[in-house]
Amino acid sequence: MKSFTLPVVLLLLLSVFATRLSRAADGGNQPLDVGPQARFSADNFDWREMIPYLSAAAARHQSSAGELEGASRLCRE
Amino acid sequence: MLENSKALRVFVANEIRGECLPDKGRCVAKREGFTLEGEVDKRIDGIVREGMVHGHKTASVDYPLQGQPFPFSEIAALKSEKRQDAYLILQLADRNYTAAQLQAKYGAPYDTNIFQWYSVFTYRLDSAAYASKAVFEVDPVDGAVIKIAISLKAKKSKKD
Numbered sequence: 001m002k003s004f005t006l007p008v009v010l011l012l013l014l015s016v017f018a019t020r021l022s023r024a025a026d027g028g029n030q031p032l033d034v035g036p037q038a039r040f041s042a043d044n045f046d047w048r049e050m051i052p053y054l055s056a057a058a059a060r061h062q063s064s065a066g067e068l069e070g071a072s073r074l075c076r077e
Numbered sequence: 078m079l080e081n082s083k084a085l086r087v088f089v090a091n092e093i094r095g096e097c098l099p100d101k102g103r104c105v106a107k108r109e110g111f112t113l114e115g116e117v118d119k120r121i122d123g124i125v126r127e128g129m130v131h132g133h134k135t136a137s138v139d140y141p142l143q144g145q146p147f148p149f150s151e152i153a154a155l156k157s158e159k160r161q162d163a164y165l166i167l168q169l170a171d172r173n174y175t176a177a178q179l180q181a182k183y184g185a186p187y188d189t190n191i192f193q194w195y196s197v198f199t200y201r202l203d204s205a206a207y208a209s210k211a212v213f214e215v216d217p218v219d220g221a222v223i224k225i226a227i228s229l230k231a232k233k234s235k236k237d
Contacts, residue, residue, distance in 0.1 A: 037094045043182065046182075049083065055206065058163040
């Protein structure tokens with residue numbers, strides 16, 4: 001019985017050490033502190049802040065349309 | 078548009094923070110060169126790339142904001158491919174934001190209207206270059222804001 005118990009105990013000890021060693025190795029690559037999760041409420045959102053970005057997105061059409069027109073002109077020539 | 082939306086940026090940043098909690102195993106903050114803002118940009122780029130749908134003369138991205146407590150349950154951006162219009166829509170997740178809070182923040186609406194089962198509060202901002210409107214759908218029963226739809230239409234310059 002004793003001869004059976006000893007290898008089992010050794011195996012258990014080894015697995016504990018292996019886990020600790022692996023955690024210690026991770027310690028050299030600690031994540032940056034990303035801080036706690038930010039609280040956000042609907043009142044924090046202000047639709048007016050989106051206007052410059054909506055405007056830029058809407059205007060992007062103009063440049064792509066211009067590019068398309070330029071490309072089709074080149075094709076015609 | 079989505080990359081600059083405060084609501085989506087906070088949601089994605091919280092998602093990243095959530096992954097770095099001690100009991101979670103997928104923390105990207107361990108990677109070399111990691112910055113929270115950079116990772117947020119990267120993920121939003123991915124959301125736009127994977128979610129972009131080209132429909133009838135429009136391009137749109139619809140993204141559910143789920144998996145964490147958040148005041149919005151969905152965000153959608155839509156852009157006309159024919160005209161110089163862009164839209165952003167936010168669906169509220171709960172009934173905690175009310176028309177009273179809305180008016181405390183933005184003042185009296187430019188216009189109000191009542192449809193079959195909801196009312197709308199409209200605000201607008203015009204400039205020489207664009208006309209922008211925010212339409213807040215409100216449940217008339219409890220005054221809860223249900224949806225926010227922002228539109229912007231570029232004005233044609235006199236030269237055109």
